[in-house]
Amino acid sequence: MTRSNIILLAIVVAIAALPMFGGPYALRLGTMACMYAILALSWNVVGGLAGYPSFATAAFFGFGAYTCGVLLSRGMSMAFAVPIAGIASFFVAALLGAALLRLRGHYFAIASLSLIEVFRELVNNATDLTGGGMGLNIPLGAGSAVMADATFYFLSMWGVLLATALMVIIVGGSKLGFGLACIRQNETAANMIGLNATLYKSVAFGLSACFVGAAGGIYAAWVHYIDPSDVFDILYSVKPIVMALIGGLGSPLGVLLGAFVYLGLEEVVWRNYIQIHSGVLGVLIVILLLFLPHGLMSIRSRLLAWRPKHV
Amino acid sequence: MLAAQVLINALVLGCLYACIAIGFSLVWGVLNVINLIHGSFIVLGAYLAWGLYQSLHLSPWYALVVAAPLFFCLGYIVQRIILNRVITAPVLVTLTLTFGLDLILNNAMIYFFKADYRKLTLSPPMGSISLFGVVVPVDRLLATAFALALTGILYLILRRLKVGRAIVAVRLDRDAAVLMGVNVKSIYAIAFGLGAALAGCAGVLMALIFPISPLTSSAYLGKAFVVCVLGGLGSVSGALAGGILLALIEGIGSATIGPAHATTLSFVLLIVFLILRPQGLLGRKGFE
Numbered sequence: 001m002t003r004s005n006i007i008l009l010a011i012v013v014a015i016a017a018l019p020m021f022g023g024p025y026a027l028r029l030g031t032m033a034c035m036y037a038i039l040a041l042s043w044n045v046v047g048g049l050a051g052y053p054s055f056a057t058a059a060f061f062g063f064g065a066y067t068c069g070v071l072l073s074r075g076m077s078m079a080f081a082v083p084i085a086g087i088a089s090f091f092v093a094a095l096l097g098a099a100l101l102r103l104r105g106h107y108f109a110i111a112s113l114s115l116i117e118v119f120r121e122l123v124n125n126a127t128d129l130t131g132g133g134m135g136l137n138i139p140l141g142a143g144s145a146v147m148a149d150a151t152f153y154f155l156s157m158w159g160v161l162l163a164t165a166l167m168v169i170i171v172g173g174s175k176l177g178f179g180l181a182c183i184r185q186n187e188t189a190a191n192m193i194g195l196n197a198t199l200y201k202s203v204a205f206g207l208s209a210c211f212v213g214a215a216g217g218i219y220a221a222w223v224h225y226i227d228p229s230d231v232f233d234i235l236y237s238v239k240p241i242v243m244a245l246i247g248g249l250g251s252p253l254g255v256l257l258g259a260f261v262y263l264g265l266e267e268v269v270w271r272n273y274i275q276i277h278s279g280v281l282g283v284l285i286v287i288l289l290l291f292l293p294h295g296l297m298s299i300r301s302r303l304l305a306w307r308p309k310h311v
Numbered sequence: 312m313l314a315a316q317v318l319i320n321a322l323v324l325g326c327l328y329a330c331i332a333i334g335f336s337l338v339w340g341v342l343n344v345i346n347l348i349h350g351s352f353i354v355l356g357a358y359l360a361w362g363l364y365q366s367l368h369l370s371p372w373y374a375l376v377v378a379a380p381l382f383f384c385l386g387y388i389v390q391r392i393i394l395n396r397v398i399t400a401p402v403l404v405t406l407t408l409t410f411g412l413d414l415i416l417n418n419a420m421i422y423f424f425k426a427d428y429r430k431l432t433l434s435p436p437m438g439s440i441s442l443f444g445v446v447v448p449v450d451r452l453l454a455t456a457f458a459l460a461l462t463g464i465l466y467l468i469l470r471r472l473k474v475g476r477a478i479v480a481v482r483l484d485r486d487a488a489v490l491m492g493v494n495v496k497s498i499y500a501i502a503f504g505l506g507a508a509l510a511g512c513a514g515v516l517m518a519l520i521f522p523i524s525p526l527t528s529s530a531y532l533g534k535a536f537v538v539c540v541l542g543g544l545g546s547v548s549g550a551l552a553g554g555i556l557l558a559l560i561e562g563i564g565s566a567t568i569g570p571a572h573a574t575t576l577s578f579v580l581l582i583v584f585l586i587l588r589p590q591g592l593l594g595r596k597g598f599e
Contacts, residue, residue: 053402053403053406099586100582100586105401106339106345106402107585109406110345110536110581111581111582113536114536114578114581114582117533117574117578118575118578118579121574121575121578125571234529238410241407242407245404277418278414279418281411281414282411282412282413282414282415282418283415284411285407285410285411285414286411286412286415289397289407289408289411290393290396293397
C-alpha cells in the first residue's frame with residue numbers, strides 16, 4: 001500500500017471519533033463531509049482513473065435515495081434497505097455503462113447528463129410508487145433523542161465512506177485499476193492488447209455508482225423527505241467533480257481532502273450569502289478552473305520546483 | 312383533424328426548437344465546448360424582451376434588433392476573457408467551467424428578477440387564425456417565422472460571408488485553417504458571440520410563448536441537447552431537422568401516451584440516438 005493510501009485510511013478512521021466530542025451541528029457537518037467524500041471518491045473511479053467525464057453521479061444518488069426510500073416506507077429496516085439500494089445501483093449502472101461507455105468525450109458527457117433527466121422524469125411520473133412531484137415521506141427511524149439520531153446517521157454514512165475508501169484502494173492496486181489507467185491513456189491500444197475495455201469500464205461505472213446509491217439511501221433516511229428535484233439535482237454531479245478538481249484528479253487522498261475543503265467553503269458561503277450561494281459557487285468553480293486546474297495538491301510541487309510544464 | 316393540429320403545432324414548435332439549438336450546436340461544433348450557459352442566455356433574452364415591453368412598450372420584434380448585438384458582445388467578451396483560457400482543455404474542464412458561469416448568471420437573474428414566473432402579454436392580443444379547423448395563434452406563427460429567418464441568416468453568414476467560411480473552416484480542420492491564415496482565436500470568439508446572439512434572439516421569441524423565469528433555463532438547455540444530437544452537430548439544416556423531429560415526437564407522445572411522458576421520451580430517444588447514431592440524422596461521421 002502506498003503512503004498516500006495509508007494516510008487516506010488513517011484520516012477516514014480518525015473521522016469516526018467525531019461523535020465522542022462533537023455536538024449535533026458537528027455531526028451534521030460530519031455526515032455531510034462523509035457523504036461528499038463518498039461521492040467524490042466514487043466519481044474518481046470512473047472520472048479520474050478511467051478518464052470518462054461522467055455527470056451521472058446525481059442519477060445514481062437519486063436512484064439509491066428512492067430505492068431506499070420506497071423500501072423504508074414499505075416497512076423494511078435500514079439494515080436491508082441501504083445495501084439493497086447500493087447493490088441495485090451497481091447493477092443498473094453496470095448495465096447502463098455497458099451501453100453508454102461506448103461513447104467518448106462530449107457525447108458521453110451529454111449522455112450521462114441526460115441520464116439524470118431520464119431518471120428524474122421516470123420518478124416524477126411513477127406517482128403510485130414514488131409519490132411523484134409531491135415527494136416521498138420516509139418514516140422516522142428508531143432513534144428518539146436528537147443526539148442518538150445524529151450519531152446513528154453519522155456512523156452509517158461513515159461506514160459507507162470506509163467501504164468506499166477500501167474499494168478505491170483495492171481498485172487502485174488491482175488489475176482493474178491498471179486496466180482503467182490503460183483505458184484512460186489509450187483505449188484503442190488497450191483494446192488491441194486484449195483488455196476487455198467494455199467489461200472494465202462497466203465494472204468501474206457500477207462500482208462508482210454502488211456507494212453513491214448507498215449514500216443516497218442513507219441521505220433519504222436521514223432527511224426523512226425526498227423529492228425528485230432535490231435528489232436528482234445536477235449539482236450532485238458537479239460538486240464531486242469540483243472536489244476532485246480542488247484536490248487534483250486521480251489521487252484518492254487529494255480527492256478526499258478536496259471534498260473536505262469544498263464542504264468548508266460551502267458551509268461558509270451558505271452561512272453568509274444565502275441569497276447568492278449558487279453564484280458564489282459558480283465564481284469558485286470558474287476561479288478554480290482558470291487558475292488552479294491541477295488542484296491544491298499541485299501548489300506544493302509548483303512552489304518546490306520551477307520546472308517547465310509538460311504540455 | 313387532431314392529427315393535422317398535432318402536425319402544425321409540431322412544425323411551429325420545431326422551428327422554435329431549432330432556433331434554441333442552433334447557437335448551441337454552432338458553439339459545440341466550432342469550439343468543441345458544451346456550452347451550459349446557453350439556457351441562461353435564452354432566459355436573459357426573454358427578460359430583455361419583457362423589460363423593453365414593460366418599460367418602453369417596445370414590441371418584441373424590435374427587441375430582436377437590440378438583443379442580437381448586445382448578446383453578441385456579451386458572448387464575445389465571455390469567450391475572450393474566460394473560456395479562451397481553457398479552450399484546449401478536456402471536456403470535463405470546459406463543461407464544468409460553463410456550468411460555473413451558468414450558476415453565476417442564473418443566480419444573478421434570480422437575485423435581480425426573482426424566481427416568479429412572468430409573461431409577456433401583447434396588448435392588444437394578436438388573436439389566432441383558424442383554417443380547416445386547425446387553430447394557430449398569430450404571435451406564435453410570427454415567432455416561428457422570425458425563428459426561421461434567424462436560422463436563414465445564420466445559414467447565409469456561414470455560406471456567403473468571409474467570416475462564415477472561416478468559421479466552417481475552423482470546424483472542419485482547425486490546424487489547416489491556421490495554416491490558411493485564419494485567426495482561430497478571433498473566430499472562436501465570433502462563433503461564441505454568434506451563439507450567444509442566437510440564444511438571446513431565441514429568448515426574445517420564447518418570451519412571447521412561454522412563461523419567463525430563471526428556473527426554465529435548464530429546460531431550454533435540455534431541448535438544445537436533444538435537438539443537437541437528433542439532428543447532428545454543427546449544421547444548420549441538421550438543427551432544423553432535429554428541432555422538427557423533437558417537436559413531432561413530443562407532440563405525438565403527448566397525444567398518445569400523455570404529456571407527462573413527453574420529456575422522458577425525448578431524453579430516452581437522445582440516449583438511443585447517441586448510442587446508435589451519434590452523428591445525428593444529417594451529420595456526417597468524423598465531424599466532431
